[in-house]
Amino acid sequence: MESLQLKNKSVLITGADSGIGKAVALLFAKEGAHISFVHYKDYKDAEKTEEEIQELGVRAISFGGDLNDNEFCKEVVSKTVSEFGGIDILINNAGTQIPCDNIAEIKEEDVRKTFNSNIIGMILLTKAVFPHLKQGSTVINTTSAVAYQGHEELVDYSATKGAIVSFTRSLALQSKPKGIRINAVAPGPVATPLTEKTFEEEEDDENMPPLERNASTEEIATSYLFLATDSSAQFTGQVLHPNGGLIVNG
Structure with missing residues (x-):
């Protein structure tokens, strides 16, 4: 029988109630990890995700709240450590995007919301987690191809991904x-609830060749698994680019 790559590892993931975060949580659970995850008050989706993780035979806990709240970050970390005995892997995946195709019309509240969600919350949670990490621990951040290419409708979002x-x-x-190794994943176009909601994109036909359609979240999740295991022992400060062939020079 093939051994599990993350057996009894403790993983904290943000934005795991849907999309890439959920796909990563389920993949890591299949590999034997116990999963703690954060969502932004999407309790119905979170409950479903938690049940799916537990059905894989591992433990799962979830937290609803705002990562821009420093006290909430500390609470998440404290309760995760108490429940699982520590944290081995942190995956900073939560994020939001609000399109605007004219900088003169961009709303201050949207800019602040995007930065708070995408980078400030990431730094605050990492700060809270870091004292609990040890040699061999890993942090994996979700950036994006737009950090390198830009995007005419996502000026502030692209800036956060560059950050x-x-x-x-x-x-x-x-x-x-x-x-402690720190890496990132920069997906290209992915079929997620966020992109569908933002741009009203319809899900691509999965029968199309992989490099001619938006990636599925499951196809992206394997990059995180690689970075979380000893297979990537020589990777730190690096960004993986599962983007279907976009040349980003990054």
Whole structure:
């Protein structure tokens, strides 16, 4: 029988009630990890995700709240450590996007919401988690192809994703002496509830060749699994690009 790659590992994932985060949570659970995940008050989806994880024979807990709240971040970490005995892997995946094709019309509240969700909350949660990480632990951040290519309707979102790349590289340098690896994944177009809601995109035909359609969340999740295991022992400060062949020079 093939051994599980993440047996009894403790994983904390943000934005795992749907989309890429949920696909990663389920894949890691299949590999034996116990899953703690954060959602932004999407309790119905979160409950379903939690049940699906538990059906795979591992433990799952979830937290609804705002990662921009420092006290909430500390509470999530404290309760996860209490429940699972520690944290081995942190996956910063939560994010939002609000399209606007004219910088003169972009709303201040939308800019602040996007930065709070995508990068400030990421830094606050990482700060809370870091004292619990040890040699061999890993952090994986979700950035995007738009960090390198830009996007005419997602100026502020693209800026946050660029910030995540820089955050990943800088924290990797800081973490090398501790033996903690920090990496990121930069998906290209992916069929998720967020992109469907934002751009009213219809899901691609899965019978199309993989490089001629939006990726499925399951296809993206394997990049996170690679970065979470010893298979990627020489990877830190790096960004994987599961994007269907986009050349991003990153």
